[in-house]
Amino acid sequence: MTVTEAAAMTPTAPPPPAPIDTFVCVHERDLGPLFEVTLRSYQRHFGPKGRLFLISNNVTRVRDFLACGGMTGLATLSADDEWLSRQEQTLPGWYRQQIIKLRAHRFCMTERFCSLGADTVLLQEIGTEDFVAGGRAVLYYNKATSVADYLLNLHHLRYERDRVKHVARILRVEPRRARRYGDFIFDLFCFQRDYLVDLEAYLTRHHGAEPYAHLLRGLGGGQPDTSPFGGWTQNRFGEWTLYSVYVLDCLRADVVVRNATPGYFQQVHSPRQLRRSGFDAKVVHLVSKELNLDAIRARIAARDAELARCLVSRQAPALAS
Numbered sequence: 480m481t482v483t484e485a486a487a488m489t490p491t492a493p494p495p496p497a498p499i500d501t502f503v504c505v506h507e508r509d510l511g512p513l514f515e516v517t518l519r520s521y522q523r524h525f526g527p528k529g530r531l532f533l534i535s536n537n538v539t540r541v542r543d544f545l546a547c548g549g550m551t552g553l554a555t556l557s558a559d560d561e562w563l564s565r566q567e568q569t570l571p572g573w574y575r576q577q578i579i580k581l582r583a584h585r586f587c588m589t590e591r592f593c594s595l596g597a598d599t600v601l602l603q604e605i606g607t608e609d610f611v612a613g614g615r616a617v618l619y620y621n622k623a624t625s626v627a628d629y630l631l632n633l634h635h636l637r638y639e640r641d642r643v644k645h646v647a648r649i650l651r652v653e654p655r656r657a658r659r660y661g662d663f664i665f666d667l668f669c670f671q672r673d674y675l676v677d678l679e680a681y682l683t684r685h686h687g688a689e690p691y692a693h694l695l696r697g698l699g700g701g702q703p704d705t706s707p708f709g710g711w712t713q714n715r716f717g718e719w720t721l722y723s724v725y726v727l728d729c730l731r732a733d734v735v736v737r738n739a740t741p742g743y744f745q746q747v748h749s750p751r752q753l754r755r756s757g758f759d760a761k762v763v764h765l766v767s768k769e770l771n772l773d774a775i776r777a778r779i780a781a782r783d784a785e786l787a788r789c790l791v792s793r794q795a796p797a798l799a800s
Contacts, residue, residue, distance in 0.1 A: 596666030
């Protein structure tokens with residue numbers, strides 16, 4: 480056997496997974512102990528790390544916050560306004576962050592990139608297989624897997640299905656695939672670059688050079704409305720739902736649609752839910768700002784004791800006078 484033949488028979492290690500950039504839209508009011516745990520959990524549990532971007536309304540405070548926690552150099556920082564037009568800068572903050580997420584292809588460099596919530600904790604290893612299956616993008620939805628949980632969350636599911644209807648009108652499409660799933664709210668959301676670029680071009684063709692300013696100017700900041708679907712204006716738009724309906728019903732893309740509810744994603748909306756939660760999911764979104772830090776620390780400690788030690792009551796740096 481020649482050296483060349485022997486080398487050809489030697490097993491080679493599989494190539495490392497492609498990196499995935501991650502970004503966090505963080506308002507200065509979120510610069511507290513939970514945000515530090517979000518960043519530490521990303522460092523510990525997000526496997527396919529690319530670059531990390533933090534986009535904020537107050538870059539100075541974010542920089543000081545990172546320095547206080549010994550995390551200088553962890554992320555690339557930029558201001559909200561760098562990614563918004565003058566018209567978009569006048570919209571409520573609820574919408575400004577959503578627009579920035581839908582523009583992530585302008586600052587993230589990888590084929591796929593993740594939006595991580597500023598109040599979201601990763602408790603188990605996150606790998607490329609969570610976002611890609613057989614070369615196909617994975618798109619997550621949320622739906623209860625038991626009758627009791629389904630009935631408990633039925634109001635929320637109807638609310639999210641109304642969001643699908645609103646978004647489908649914006650996209651001028653019948654949401655035949657998307658309506659089956661309904662709820663696409665997910666605080667570790669993975670975008671695919673080519674789909675997001677296509678979405679931006681599609682909206683510009685149908686709604687002009689400033690599509691988001693045109694579409695969102697009249698929606699308000701989450702107040703009651705008199706739309707055909709009723710409810711609150713917060714479900715008349717949504718970045719994750721817009722992307723998902725576009726991928727499923729405009730592109731009809733061949734993606735893997737996966738339920739995040741059983742063991743992958745969990746939302747904690749209230750102290751009562753916190754008491755009942757075992758934090759037994761990979762990704763936990765701490766929705767309410769009124770949750771007790773000691774109770775959160777105890778839940779995290781049961782899954783990751785080292786990460787729980789990062790949850791200390793460290794005050795965010797004050798604005799310079």
